[in-house]
Amino acid sequence: MNAPYDDAPHWDARTQAAARYAAVRARTLALAAPLSAEDQVVQSMPDASPTKWHLGHGSWFFETFLLIPHLAGYCPFDSDFAYLFNSYYEAMGARQPRTERGLLTRPRLEAVMAYRAHVDAAMADLLQDFPPALDGLFDLGLAHEEQHQELILMDILHLFSVSPLAPAYDPAHREPPKVESAAKMLAFEGGVVEIGHAGSGFAFDNEGPRHKTYLEPFQLSDSLVTNAEWLDFIATDGYRQPRWWLSEGWAVVTAQGWDAPFYWRKNGDDWLEMTLAGLRSLDPAAPVRHISYYEADAFAAWAGARLPSEAEWEHAEPQLREASGAVWQWTRSSYSSYPRFSPGPGAVGEYNGKFMVGQMVLRGGAGFTSAGHTRPTYRNFFHPHQRWMQSGLRLAKDGVAEQNDLARDVAAGLSAKLKALSPKYFYDAEGSRLFEAICEQPEYYPTRTEMALLERVRPLIAAEIPDNAALVEFGSGAGVKTRQLLDAAPQIAVYSPIDISPDAMEAANAALAADYPRLTIAPMVGDFTQPMSLPPAAQERCRIGFFPGSTIGNFTPEMATAFLANCLVMLGPKARFIVGLDLAKDPAILEAAYDDAAGVTAAFNKNLLHRLNRELGADFDLAAFDHKALWNAAEGRVEMHLVSRRDQTVRIKGTTYPFAASETIHTENAYKFTPERFAAIAQAAGWRVIQSHQSHDPAFAISVLAPA
DSSP states (O other), X not given: OOOOGGGSOOOOHHHHHHHHHHHHHHHHHHHXXXXXXXXXXXXXXXXXXXXXXXXXHHHHHHIIIIIHHHSTTOOOSOTTHHHHSOOSOGGGOOXXXXXXXXXXXXXXXXXXXXXXXXXXXHHHHHHHTOOGGGHHHHHHHHHHHHHHHHHHHHXXXXXXXXXXXXXXXXXXXXXXXXXXXXXXXXXEOOEEEEESOOSSSOOOGGGOSXXXXXXXXXXXESSOOBHHHHHHHHHTTGGXXXXXXXXXXXXXXXXXXXXXXXXXXXXXXXXXXEETTEEEEOOXXXXXXXXXXXXXXXXXXXXXXXXXXXXXXHHHGGGOTTOSXXXXXXXXEEOOOOTTOOOOSSGGGGTTGGGOSSOEEEEEOBTTSOTTOOOTTOOEEEOTTOOSSOEEOOOEEEOSHHHHHHHHHHHHHHHSSSOBOOGGGGOSHHHHHHHHHXXXXXXXXXXXXXXXXXXXXXXXXXXXXXXXXXXXXXXXXXOHHHHHHHHHOTTEEEEEEEESOHHHHHHXXXXXXXXXXXXXXXXXXXXXXXXXXXXXXXXXXXXXXEEOTTGGGGSOHHHHHHHHHHHHHHHOTTOEEXXXXXXXXXXXXXXXXXXXXXXXXXXXXXXXXXXXXXHHOOOOOGGGEEEEEEEETXXXXXXXXEEESSSEEEEETTEEEEEOTXXXXXXXXXXXBOHHHHHHHHHHTTEEXXXXXXXXXXXXXXXXXXXX
């Protein structure tokens, strides 16, 4: 019969410390056990270290900082080891250069193992009468050993990845778990929060002091980006489009020829991934890993999002899936000190503080990380180009209002008898990219027709624009047509673009600022169909509205009238309003323009469902919906729909939405006008047409309006 728990022997603090020490040191040896002596001596790149060096360095730490100063009569194992196994502690003297650790064929592995045994025996003596004042240094030594356990696995994976044999470290090695369900964006109100370590338990010095910081409202994905999502990034030429990349990142990706995460290998049409179990087929549901900060930032931009700050990550951590144990997660925070941080005295003060420049913070913990090693306040850090560690990402966004609006509008639209979604949600970063691609398709005439017409008539339009005017563009997008107008009317002093997609607008505005240095750019993020207050720089001037692209055709006639009336209030009594509108024509031409042979418009339409999966945690099966474009003669419009291919049910935020086979989601209208019909709509809104310019077939028009 087992003794009751209260009768079990109680370990004292010294016994517990000895047990902890033995367990941590034993795990290091267990990690090295599958490796041959040859495996343990090779250094495969400057950032990596041989396993033999890691084994020696861990022992050097305990010998240098605990045994020599605190164990009476301790005799160092070998005086040369102080030089060989010092890492970066300047206060402890000279050391073997990091890039040349692989040249240490001597001491032999047997001597390093004897060194470990020598240190372990001496530590057992020290721990028999361990002064409480050394507890912090002892805990630091164990945490330091656990860090090198992770480095052993990182460095061995890199070593084996460059071998033509692609050997397995452990064929049974378990990879990080799959991401079980689609990610959803969690909303956080922000405000003043506290971050950093406080209270009992070990933490590195860089995790404190705990302090207050202010967060703007933000959204953070509850889950990690997966390999499947990264494959979409690759398929859309994410590695070949500089607009997604930071300047330094683009220089690195082009110089080094990156086209995939670090350990991915192309095998015909398939991808393999080098793992500790050897080369394995890429698991689409697994979190993407072994990516640099540059890649993470580029993916986030491509996805219409950004990386979280470390404060946002820590504040949200209790609500995150895969917060630790899968991959380290890049943040956009530079590695620096917290307020009131001060490095500790002596050589151990060099542990973290001296590296607080030029690196980026990662949060969480990875599959290689020792169990129990991390905390929500843990701050890992690497240079932005490095990617041999298990590093991944989760996405963040600014604000909570847009997500709340999206959720509300989707719930209303999919609950209606005739399901519909607003076309304003087409334009995340990928939607904006796809729309630009649509404009290049041979069937899609509106963009090139309007561009040619604007080129021809812009001197006449520019004559209506007074000096020092402000140009207010509704739905600015990439800003290509804007340039035509700015070139024709250099008297424009302020440009105020309005767009619902901050990411697409940011890139366009940066390019405009570079090419038009005298132009003041005052952007606004928001829904331009709603009343808005213009920035002060635009309010003080005569305002010129610009609404190209026939986007006004997306409104019903009643909505178009209301929109034009709102614009009149916003632009003022001396305004001019330049509006592009597509004219009615052969239905075959119209339907082809919205259903191109290359399928780009279909991808654009389906990307709306992909956005709902990503941002609202929906479970749309994109393959279960078809794109359809049709001419509705009675309404005078082209309609776009997503057609359910079968009976199915979609779940969004706990609500289910049934779809019957052939049932549609109405996603967009594109009304086509006659000049007379548009003039009547404008007149009803308080405007009059003062210029009307029309192209030859296919017919398109640009109208200039003035207050009636």
